[in-house]
Amino acid sequence: MKLFAKADRTFLILLSGIVAFGLIILMSASGPLGYQKFGDSLYFFKHQLLFGVIPGFFLFLFFSFFDYRILRKLAVPALLTSIALLILVYIPGLGVNVGGSSRWVTFGLISFQPSEFVKITFLVYLSAWLAARHEREARTVEGGLVPFLLALGAVMFLLIKQPNTGSMMVIAGASLLVYFSAGAPVIWFVLLGAAGVGLVSLLVKLTPYRAARFMTFLHPELDPQGIGYHINQAFLAIGSGGIFGLGYGHSRQKYLYLPEVAGDSIFAVMAEEMGYIVAVLFIFAISALAWRCFKVARAAPDDFGSFLAVGIGSWIALQAFLNIASMIGLLPITGVTLPFVSYGSSAMIALAIGCGILVSISRNSSSRV
Numbered sequence: 001m002k003l004f005a006k007a008d009r010t011f012l013i014l015l016s017g018i019v020a021f022g023l024i025i026l027m028s029a030s031g032p033l034g035y036q037k038f039g040d041s042l043y044f045f046k047h048q049l050l051f052g053v054i055p056g057f058f059l060f061l062f063f064s065f066f067d068y069r070i071l072r073k074l075a076v077p078a079l080l081t082s083i084a085l086l087i088l089v090y091i092p093g094l095g096v097n098v099g100g101s102s103r104w105v106t107f108g109l110i111s112f113q114p115s116e117f118v119k120i121t122f123l124v125y126l127s128a129w130l131a132a133r134h135e136r137e138a139r140t141v142e143g144g145l146v147p148f149l150l151a152l153g154a155v156m157f158l159l160i161k162q163p164n165t166g167s168m169m170v171i172a173g174a175s176l177l178v179y180f181s182a183g184a185p186v187i188w189f190v191l192l193g194a195a196g197v198g199l200v201s202l203l204v205k206l207t208p209y210r211a212a213r214f215m216t217f218l219h220p221e222l223d224p225q226g227i228g229y230h231i232n233q234a235f236l237a238i239g240s241g242g243i244f245g246l247g248y249g250h251s252r253q254k255y256l257y258l259p260e261v262a263g264d265s266i267f268a269v270m271a272e273e274m275g276y277i278v279a280v281l282f283i284f285a286i287s288a289l290a291w292r293c294f295k296v297a298r299a300a301p302d303d304f305g306s307f308l309a310v311g312i313g314s315w316i317a318l319q320a321f322l323n324i325a326s327m328i329g330l331l332p333i334t335g336v337t338l339p340f341v342s343y344g345s346s347a348m349i350a351l352a353i354g355c356g357i358l359v360s361i362s363r364n365s366s367s368r369v
Helices: 009-029 031-038 043-064 068-088 114-131 141-161 165-181 186-206 208-218 229-241 266-299 303-327 345-363
Strands: 095-098 101-107 110-112
Touching (some): 009 031, 009 043, 068 114, 141 165, 165 186, 165 303, 266 303
Antiparallel strands (some): 095 101
8 A cells, every 4th residue: 555655564563463363363263252141153253343443543643643742742641541541430320330340331232341541541651751852861760750750650659449450461561661772771671670669569469369370380280170170171172172173263272261351361362273383483473573563663763753663562562472472371361462463352452553653653664664
């Protein structure tokens, strides 16, 4: 398309392929659950297409041709929007509590997950804030570190209260990488990373369900029919897929054995049906997509665009890593969805907006990436 002549074509090709592949996997993985819950094996696929992919596509187009530099002027509103979105989940009549977690907001027939949109609004604020400061100022405690921690701390506190540890880890990790790319000292990056690990450890100690998940991560064999059921079923799915998989549509675990087949666990179904080779190729594809974001960051015409591209790439990479690592036993299960594949219209739309902004940055670059 001539309209995308100046955009990063490699990024566009990778993105299109991953989204299409994600829909194909979702169609298969969610079939039994859709039939059991709604009498329609295509329910989740159709819902994702109609309320996630299609509106996400139009928002992607809009932000692709929207001058991303205008977003810099909206930095403070972006921060306030981030905080307001996270507060909405606690307002009676708007917030919806599911399973003890307050993560959803409902306006009539419209419902969405605010934390997904905070991933982009907070990155806009952080990138603009850092771009307004010289590298020297960003390296100071009073001009850089303290304001950074105050803004990030407010968002993290609200996410912990939901509780939504997975989104908190993605936002905090992406924010740290953006701050590091802006010239923050390496020692701060190390110390803040260590503090983040300490915070997660404290949350594990203070909350029984997190502690149970951590113990299951260390010893998944201890309670295979209880708290360890989820991870053990994921291991069975991935292990039974072998090198070439059982074949598309032939997963056994998706027949109401593996929890969250359309959400957190969809990578396990992918590996079971498509096999080790396809699963690894998918990991390469999502890694390449994130890498193109970093390439765009290097060629960006200004600091704001560079920081924002780093943030978007970090968001995609970290979220994919947390999801896949939890399914193969490298990390405890965090409830983080797989980008562009897991069911969730809020996540799909937020990612589409982020990718649209990334394309806008690449279109305004003075050099080919």
